[in-house]
Amino acid sequence: MKQTLALEKMFQQTTGSNRIYEAVLLVENTKGDVSACFGYGGKHADSPLTMASTAKLFTTVCILQLWEQGRLSLEDKVARHVDEAVLKGLHVYKGREYSFELTVADLLFQTSGLPDYFEEGSNMRKRTLTEDYSITFAQMVEETKKLRPHFAPQPASSKAYYSDINFDLMGHVIEQIEGLPLEKVYEKRIFGPLGLARTYLPTGPEHTVPEIYYKDQRLHRPQAISSYRASGGCITTAVELMVFLKGFFNGALFPVRLLEKLAVYRRLQLSMGPIRYGGGFMQIPLRSANTLFMGKGELLGHSGTTGSFAFYYPLKDLFMVGDLNQLAHPSYAIRLVMKLAMGYKA
Structure with missing residues (x-):
């Protein structure tokens, strides 16, 4: 009870910032003797939420399953699965073409060096x-x-640069190998096996796409969200996101031993703050300058630009999922999970 109250207080401190209009947080451990859920602004554990980049974990699962089945290798050249016309001219650096040298590992670990069309150039994020x-x-x-x-x-090397196109390309690779659209692959490999009845990749007007806040403005962007399929287009609930997160780290979706091979973390661009990137998921070290070196261990998982998050804290066996639904302040989700991890007394 005491720890539940502590978690609730930390959640209320975040939602009380008057920049958050609706939010949900679900915290559990492996055994199930820790379970706390808090909602704000009418949001609750079964409310639909936009996953944004947290859905990259779904794409990661598909790549790992295909790898485990021997249907692709992380060392595969992307050109093995993607048409030459698509790749030509994609990665030209200092006059040299690297497009046909890109590997699946380059995409998964965010070490391709490719720019992010969502944040750069015509800036899709602002267009949203x-x-x-x-x-x-x-x-x-x-x-x-x-x-x-x-x-x-x-x-x-130690270089990494977070770019959505890396996951968009992997989504295309998955579709080419499976011979199925990505929504069918997700259903076959993740949603069906885990019994996720309210998690989906929207493909038409029959699918609900929640509104997203930008500051105090409510945005309805079903076409845009549906476009970012492999890099962030899924809809779920806190309850089902928790089921998935536990499945990701407890071996329900792929052998746990694969996580060891993915645990090579590199610092991302400055705008990504304390986040490092491994093989298809984020790592946030808690013993760092950001915590005045007062934290211990690491957070593993993913967050999204809409304020969604799904993180596991192995040191205290704590799973944390939820959504702050605020496009203007995606970093709030990272701050919240860091606070929860450090403040929770196991």
Whole structure:
């Protein structure tokens, strides 16, 4: 009871900032003897929420399953699965073409050096504030080709750059291998096996896409959200996101031993704050300057630009999922999970 009250207080401190209008938090442990859920602004554990980049974990699962089945290798050249015309001119750095040297590992670990069409160039993120729009995979690739890569692909180095196109490309690779649209692959490999009845990749007007807050403005962007399929287009609930997160880390979706091979973390661009990136998921070290070196251990999982989050804190066996639904302040979700992890007494 005491710890539940402590968690609730930390949640209320975040929602009391008067920049958050609706939110939900669900915290559990593996055994199930820790379970606390808090809602705000009418949001509750079964309310639909936009996953944004937290849905990258779904794409990661599919890649890992195909890897485990021997249907692809992380060392595979992306060109093995993607048409030459799509790749040509995608990664040209200092006059040299690296497009056909990119590997699946480069994409998964965010070490491709490719720029992010969502934050750079025509800036899709800003466009989201003014209109609902649809963008195809081919258009994402063309937008990326207009931008300058940040470095040559170099998975052995310490460089990483967070870019949505890495996951969009992996989504395309998955579809080519499976011969199915991504929504069917997710259903086959994740939603069905875990019994997720309210988690989906929206494909039409029959699917609910929740509104997103930008400051105090409510935005309805079903076309845009539906476009970012492999990099952040899924809808779920806190309850089902918790089921998935536990499945991700407890071996229900792929052998746990694969996580050890993915645990090579690199610092991302400055705008990503304390986040490091491993093989398809984020790592947030808690013993760092950001916590005045008062924290211990690490958070593993993912967050999204809408304020969604799904993180596991192995040191205290704590799973934390939820949504702050605030496009203007996505960093609030990271601050909240760091506070929860450090403040919870196991």
